[in-house]
Amino acid sequence: MSLITGLSDRYPHLGFDGRPLAIECDDGWLGILHAFFADADKSMGAGGTFTLLQVRETMGGLRIHYATAEVESDVGRAIADACRQGSARSFHICEVCGRRGRLHSFHGLRKVVCSEHADGELDKGVPFEGPFNAHDPYSPEADPFVGARPTVAEFDAAPIIEAWLIEEQGEGGPRPWLYGWFFGQPDISDGDHGHTSPIVQMDDMAPPRWVRTDSRLYRLGIYYPPAEREIRYWAQKQARRPLAHGEPPGGSNDIEAMLIFLRSSGRLRSTKIDRMEQAYREEQERHKLSRG
Incomplete structure (x- = not known):
């Protein structure tokens, strides 16, 4: 799912209009966009219209262009403040992966990246201080949205x-x-x-x-859909041993074998296993339909 599709589905009242080129930035800034659109959506509850014009990276930072109509002055100020906050946050969050980052220059091209992505397809970046406004009260250290994001070293540990x-x-x-x-x-x-x-x-x-x-x-680590995970959980539990590192819960990827094992163990009620199996079948069918 693209950035624009996911955001337009989540915020249907913000005038995305399904334009595929309205958002042009990497996925690492998705959290910033969610925070901004959530604030805008809440503010627009007072009435008026909001239309997204463009989201793009400019001089290394995030720029959100939008238009409002028939909104109260305090609503307009709240959305403008959220927009400025989103831009300020972008200078401290890796545009590629969403971890803590800083502005780098890649032979003149500016991009906010973490230490891992400072050396990649754009060659090796050189960190430098960005175009911060000395009069801007924003502080990344005081912003939990930025502060909670891990550094590469913290993530690896x-x-x-x-x-x-x-x-x-x-x-x-x-x-x-x-x-x-x-x-x-x-x-x-x-x-x-x-x-x-x-x-x-x-x-x-x-x-x-x-x-x-x-x-x-x-x-x-790996994520399993809820119904499949429940089968895996009970199969692993009935095996009565810890999960080995690198091993899938339940011992394999054969869900049918897990259901047979659970029925043969005699430790779970058959009605419970029937319910889990039915939920799994329905989950698989939904997955097939979603893939067309």
Whole structure:
């Protein structure tokens, strides 16, 4: 799914009009765009119209061009402030991967990248200070949106959650958390299943590669759709051993074999296995339809 398609589906009232060239930047800035459009969508609840004109990278930073009509003055100021904040944030977030970054020059071409992407297809970049306004009160250190994003070194040192799944909470309840199989977590044995503390921020890339919780940063390993994951979870649990690093939960990618194993084990009710199998079949059918 392209950036423009995903954003227009999520914010249908913001006048994207399905234009395929309206957004021209790399996926690492997707989180900045989500934050801006969420603010704009909330502000437009007071009435009026918002039309996206163009999103592009200019002199290394993010530029969002839009038009509003029939909006109150305070609404216009709120959207303009959100737009300025998005641009300021872009100078501290890698345009390629969304981790912490800084402005680099690639033989005169400016681009905000992390240390990993400072040496790649554009050759080796040279970091330098950007065109920051001394009178602008924005500080990346005081902005949780930027501060929660990992550096490359922090990401590489983070423990991994394999076969993760979000545990959602009801409106007004505790924040969601993740559960899965852990590796490199000092408080959980490798290969054991557990859950994190509540989520602070999650990578906006698809699929996401990291999550920060109240207690630590995690790298995110492979993701399985919910129905398939439930079968894998019970197959791994009934095997009565930790998950080996690099091994898929359930021991293989043969879901049919896992269902046979669960039925033969006699440890789960047949109605429960029937429900899991039906949910898996429906999940697979939806996947086929979504791929056309």
